[in-house]
Amino acid sequence: MEQTAGPLPTDDVSHVVYLGEEAAPLFPLAEHCELPSISADVLKSILTEEQGYPAQSVVIVDSRHHFEYEGGHIKGAVNLRDPSAIEEFYSRNINVGKQIAIVFHCEFSSSRAPKLFKHMRNLDRLAHMETYPELAFPNMFLLKGGYKAFFELYSELCVPREYVKMSDPKFVDHLRVSSRSLKRSWNQRSKDFIDTHCGDRDEPLIDVSNVHQKEKVNTTCKCPISLRFNQQVL
Numbered sequence: 001m002e003q004t005a006g007p008l009p010t011d012d013v014s015h016v017v018y019l020g021e022e023a024a025p026l027f028p029l030a031e032h033c034e035l036p037s038i039s040a041d042v043l044k045s046i047l048t049e050e051q052g053y054p055a056q057s058v059v060i061v062d063s064r065h066h067f068e069y070e071g072g073h074i075k076g077a078v079n080l081r082d083p084s085a086i087e088e089f090y091s092r093n094i095n096v097g098k099q100i101a102i103v104f105h106c107e108f109s110s111s112r113a114p115k116l117f118k119h120m121r122n123l124d125r126l127a128h129m130e131t132y133p134e135l136a137f138p139n140m141f142l143l144k145g146g147y148k149a150f151f152e153l154y155s156e157l158c159v160p161r162e163y164v165k166m167s168d169p170k171f172v173d174h175l176r177v178s179s180r181s182l183k184r185s186w187n188q189r190s191k192d193f194i195d196t197h198c199g200d201r202d203e204p205l206i207d208v209s210n211v212h213q214k215e216k217v218n219t220t221c222k223c224p225i226s227l228r229f230n231q232q233v234l
Helices: 040-047 066-071 083-099 112-127 146-157 169-187 191-198
Strands: 026-028 058-062 101-105 140-143 226-228
Touching: 026 040, 040 146, 066 169, 083 112, 083 169, 101 112, 101 146, 112 140, 140 146
Parallel strands: 058 101, 101 140
Antiparallel strands: 026 226
16 A cells, blocks of 8 residues: 655664765766756666765665555665655754765656755755855755666666556556645645744745756766765755
8 A cells, every 4th residue: 555655764864974075986977967967877886886986875865656666666765755755854864964965766857856856955045045055965966867767777776676667557546646645745835844944934935956057067068077075066
């Protein structure tokens, strides 16, 4: 049965080995992406700790429906699907935000994952309006091509080693219930969280997730671009 949307117990990242200023490795960015993105190859290098990438300091956020996640997900990924789950994750881990990297993905990383990425960046921007460009979580990325692209190349790094599509007819009832819950969650954004972290604001959340992105991250040039963990992403 479909579980109520919300963060799993494993979204607590207090156990990770944190990155130091000097030991910060580089993540090559994928080209021609609206938001900072990494390829399946780079994520594989992280998970297998090739080239010194610190797997335990990276949090993979799978924003697919629970039945998709249970049907097969990247090893170590946590299933956070709605804005309230992201808000709780933000609150619980804000003190270690600068010391971890977060990789968001959904089935194709074309809709659900970018929406959650922007929501979390909005929360961060609004919480630091007076200290721009400071961010609590500066190191956030999308997985280019989503779970589909990763599974096609590295299914051995998925558990179970399966890929359940959102459109799978066997889960049509689960999809209907989960989609309804997700829509309701987006329509009832957590005003309490915004009041607590951003002061008293009557206006709705605005999309400030891409403020000055062109000046900060250029992913359209021909040469690969890398980011250090201690640099601002946007």
